Amino acid sequence: MTEVSKSKLKQYLVQQSLHSEESWWLSRLILGKVKKIFGNELKAIFTGSAPITRDVLHFFRIALDIPIMSGYGQTETTACGTTTHAGDLSFDTIGSPVATVEVKLIDVPHTKYRSEMNQGEICIRGPTIFKGYYNDEVKARETIDENGWLHTGDIGEWASDGALRIIDRTKHIFKLNQGVYIAPERLEDVYIRSPWITQIFIDGISTEATVVAIVIPDEDYVRKNFKSTQTTAFTDLCKEPELKQIILTDLICLAKDNKLKYFETVTNIYLHPHPFSMENGLLTITLKTRRMNVQKQFQPIINSLYSVKKVATNNL
Template identity: 70%
Template structure:
């Protein structure tokens, strides 16, 4: 997103940052991506630097999709990602422990949260709910999560996966979960493909 400005002269003692942010015609490049709503309002949907491209050429705004999937009562936190050689997106999900313990029928009181996050049945329940939310919100096929990995440790400032305003540090998360994300594309997808086709 760019805005015309006649009141901002630049960053104090930082010419490089000024040139990066304000062009020669006084347009301010703030790095947000927006869309026009049906009533003519501009809605910010993501940051340009976080958008990624999939193999079929489709661009994905992950924060927008994360906002949709956070509506699942099973989900405490979620990190949506994808790689350019694949046609779908995947996610790292931190389940809502309290909700899981109350509603997951296979839960045994003695199971640790780490053990619960290894339960394939729980993974499929959560994935089904995320796919339901994508369909309800009329997301395209490539915006529908095709596979997930459950992670027991919440994102926090301490583990460097959250910023001060409590947003996901996307680059840190991508680096930390790179191997897991890659594996989500290689795991047998029979169950996932069945869920997507419902």
């Protein structure tokens, strides 16, 4: 797309090939180079691990002209959960249960999610489900109930065609002072789309009305797009008020574009120069954020973000 942006003609042709249903021949002609990158022998693609954006999925379906299927599962389910079918061209579902498991939705306490409304926490049961955590029986019992159902911590919804859709997260929900519950991982999925950042941790406290964030900026992007910064230490760059404001503004724009509520919109951020990693204890072996560890390490900073916001508000 960087190459395409150099030419108005190329931009027009690519847009036509992606968005005109009548010009499938144009799509094959213009986007044929993408198919060649994969050797012209690719028969199908399977995507999992994290949600794929609508634009990326649409591009590859058109450019490659092959089935692209989405799957859902967890380490604890040995990946097996649900999968879309080869002919499914939807963008927001994760398909139906695979042959080895059962899937059900259960009520989520203190929220609007109810199974009778075809919404609730996703629970999975079957022979591919793990037996427990090594040397941690307590955590295993918290995850798998007495009937063998694994509680995933994800909130799903059954679509009209019987496919499952992920609509929220429950694992790390917290409550704000107006009584609303926040699922931070769902918000992080939105904010991580900012090109300015590489990692983000959303948090909040029960005495406040909005959320704040710990942000790890993308060093390469920052150095290319923020002043002349090649000789400046990245630690010093993260202290720049102007950079903080640029990133915060971009995050607020993302919140608006994705129709997030005011209490889901970040009102303050802290720029941290060092990425979360397994080495510093802030990522799991599967590269997921160790939320308790991050929260413990950054709690004083999170509290200060609210204090700074209050001072700024009082000065208006």
